Amino acid sequence: MGVAIAADRVSAVQRWLWPLALIMLMALGTIQATQAQEFLPPDEAFKLDLGQQDNELIAHFEVTPGYYLYRERLSVETADGAIEELNLPDGDIIEDEYFGRSEVYHRDVTLRAALDGARSATLTWQGCAEAGLCYPPQRRSIELDEVPEASDALLASLANGSNVASDEGDKTSEAAETSTNPRENTLGEDQRLAAQLADGQSLWFLAAFFGMGLLLTFTPCVLPMIPILSSLVVGSQRDAKHPMLGGLVLSLAFVIPMALTYSLLGVAAALAGANLQALFQNPIFIGTFAGLFVVLALAMFGLFELNLPTFLRNRLGQIQQRQHGGHLGGAAAMGVLSALLVGPCMTAPLAGALLYIAESGDAWQGGLALLALGLGMGAPLLLVGMIGPRLLPRPGSWMVRVRALFGFVLLGMAIWFADRVLPGSIVLGLWGALILSLALALWQMAKTAPDEETMPLAMISRSAGAVLGLWGIVLIVGAAGGSKDPFQPLAFLAGSGGGQSVAPTGGAPLPFEIIDGQKELQARLIQASNQDQWTLLEFTADWCISCEVIEKEVFGDSRVQQALAQVQRLSEDVTKNTPTDQAIMRDQEVLGPPTLMLFGPDGEERRDLRVIGELSAEEFLERLEQARDGLSATGDPA
Template identity: 50%
Template sequence: MLSTLMALATGIPAYGQSLLGNNSDFLPVDHAFEYSLEENDDGTLSLLWDIAPDYYLYRERMEIEGADAGLEQVSYPPGRTITDEFFGESEVYFNRAEMLIEPGDATALNLTWQGCAEAGLCYPPQSVTVNFAGQEVAAADLSGPENKGTTVPAPAGDAMAEDQSLASQLATSGLIWNLVIFFGLGLLLVFTPCVLPMIPILSAVIVGSNARRGRAFVLSLVFVVAMAITYALLGVAAALAGANLQAILQAPVFIVPLAIIFVLLALSMFGLYELQLPAFVRDRLDKVNRRQKGGSLGGAAVMGFISALLASPCMTAPLAGALIYIADSGNASLGGFALLALGLGMGAPLIALATIGSGLLPKPGAWMNAVKAVFGFILLGTAVWFLERILDDSLTLALWGALILLLGMSVRQIAQSRHSEAPLKALLNGAGAVVILWGALMMIGAAAGGTQLWQPLTSLAGSGAAPRQMADTDYARFESFKSINDLDQAVENAGARGQWTLVDFYADWCISCKVIEEEVFGDPDVIETLSDMQLLRADVTVNDKLDQELMSELQVIGPPTILIIGPDGQEYRAQRTTGEVSASQFLERLAAARQS
């Protein structure tokens, strides 16, 4: 029967009909969102998006990744925030957007994007691999540099990739900002007992040379740089090892053990037990360390290298966590620079101590355990971050809420210490109370089906990330189908009964589909009118091969799209609805189809 349907569609534009029947078509996806790639003189790339008027691209659904190697950095421009009652706030781009890309070792890009028309049409996710000339290439043609520029077409519109690689996320934040973060973490490590063993080692270097202040500065600088380079090499090694495991690390069987490792590392920072190198390894390194002569630059460098491995016990946990974190990115340059910054952050106060004097560093005390606890919470947060990839959004919100709640309780416990001064105690009490309250709100929101970290109670207010739930009796009931053969058989069976068929194209990421579900298929008059029709729904959320074939065969460019098919198997093409429509307009279209 669908052969007749498609024969009637021949010669009719594939872009859908206006909601008001004025024949103004929606643009095809490659006309609504046109991109171009330019290679700049400094080696960076500019990805330019030309977005048609009254169309927009989603910022959070845009992925830019290296096709054959990790990218150094991707800078996104700020977008405009729009709000709807189903999905909450979303950042989007109108008219024009430009992304600046530092490609690193990559020779091609994987681009994924998705956009909508303001009139109510959502396009399926689109994916493509392009070389630096902006030409589409196939992933199989990227096996070597000799293939750069190959112009074998790659199928656009494949299912959106789900892996949110750490390298992409860090690149979005910017390399400089990430280095500042790791440098700050290194500074925090100085104020923990794990760095204390370095002080007598560095003192031996200085004393052995009987150095004056200038010489002491040079020796301590060599010591610290050698230590930082050791960490950088560990970071590069971790990233190179992780580059081959990056895809594997997205599977639950690997993510769960990683999260458990981070929890165990965090517990060691809270003092439940100590993690350090095996005794036989530490003993051998210590013997090598004692044989080094203080005073020489070479001796300072060797001692810095060995100290990077000897510092324990608590350095082991943050370093292990950082190495796993970087391994997940597969970005060797990021791993090297990040841990170099970490080592320099640790060493900066040591240089000042060796050059000027011990009065610069605070005296050891119980407060150092509080700094260790900070790293404990960072490691727990990293565990939750890993689990986000496989857990339900509401459960993820609950885990973040529990972590925030524990953090607030810890701050309150610090405030109750008898060593705290009255003003500080009041400040910590107040801050702890606010953090506890927010953590509790997150857990309450998660229990109610909420998903947003900064708006955890939106689901209770009937808006935000969580769609409104309705009883099955409140709106029209559809039967699902998947392929063109399924549809053909269902239409033929309905035709044998003299029954009309309504076909609805739907997707979870389609805002307008939610609007139509509630305002059209939830309207009592519409429900009554459709009661004698066969109602079929094609859920194209996944946008897999069958979904693409179905939409291509029926010339559907995206959801929401509604087809009206008569008992003879013919679609009433003039009454097809693409985009949002009101209940009254839909009833008029249905009536027009039946009258004709």
């Protein structure tokens, strides 16, 4: 009978897996057998030569064979936001895989824009490689006073509409290229991943995203899924005759919906141009989900049973007799909610896939990459569900105590979610109360354990209860004193009494100035430029767990604090996801927190040094060193 039940559960999961397998096979059928190749940086693929004549800006693009520019992506915008009308030749009409029917330039092209008295402008362009790589939009800030008079070769190319520049034009173009900041158009990690996704080698990159998902499993954004799944598995073992197979089936029911939700949300967010997961981080939604965990924990303690109305129980009982999949629906629902709430933090692989979808409109391949990322994140969870039951003894009275312990785990999850909206000292007090309650429960379990379990498990339970009880009391005292850090709850006592105060290893928290929107950012960048100063901009949010990790482990490091002493430090809080937040994220091409951006004294971001997701203090210091070496003539961030 048990084998039949397990077989029916496997059949139920197989009905979910066949559509997924069909999607994967269709994707593999579209793989192009292209050779790996090196693509040129955008400033080499499209060499730019600038000149002016009679208050008109003239820009000549030397397009490398095998590449092309989009006509509609060429624009000139003045400082007051006016978009100038361009004089452009006709291009070639193609059916583009990224933008559909488009007019492009496969050969050199020259444009002319009347600036009507404006002395500065921003030139924007975008192009692709015929082999399958599409570059992000490129921008060049231009001060007309610094642009030389148009050379004869440049004027000749303007008269011909589109031709190859002469030797003089080549030299001018090379000079313009040399004068351009070499870091200005280099690709960041997320851009490189987006470019590689566009390269058509789908199988290799799906495997790469799966591997990156495995690594993400051990980050603070994903680790909370392990106790959620563990509580589901333990709660289902009472009637399981084949716990290992049942645990695997239940884990699949949790992981597959989680990965699909992760993929679908990412595609929707990229196509909509908004961080949709931020919408699920408001206090009402978080409070509801935390309350759900409290209810589930109380059920684990045996205070009540979660039962549906009688008529629904009867109907579901009839279905269960035919399908034996009673726990699968609950596991699937928890997988979906976990993807929504546990994994909102931004990482470089996630940002790369979202950037590819947003720029190319190819939700299919980007969605597959996100699906592979989600499945990679879920693979270790399958091991938890499959191996965990095998390590458990046979069903018995021990399961009542284990269920109670997992009730404390669920209460911990409720506090973990509430941490995003409650003050830190209150959260610390809740942790202290929970740990103290757990200690008392361990003592009670040891006291009521059967005689055969008195030694040594009862002694271990009492010892653990004593240690946890002491730690819980310390946390409560720290919360009463206003502390927020569970690892330094009594830090507020360091400055009291007659002894010498001891400063934390990282010193005082590194202060950041809060800004609100793109206009304030531009004003602060101009101010820093006048003082020959670097700028660090962070995007953060109250619900971003990785942001807290960076705050403590990176910005709390004394070496980092010393390196950033002369750097302007700005912070954009996108917790509320207001229109202003969305606008600056769109302008800076930021997909979500945590994101760190370095701007040089020239006001330009060093895009290749952008940080997305977590990193160590050593890695951050290395990026600061790269920034210093890359522009030592104009400033030093350290």
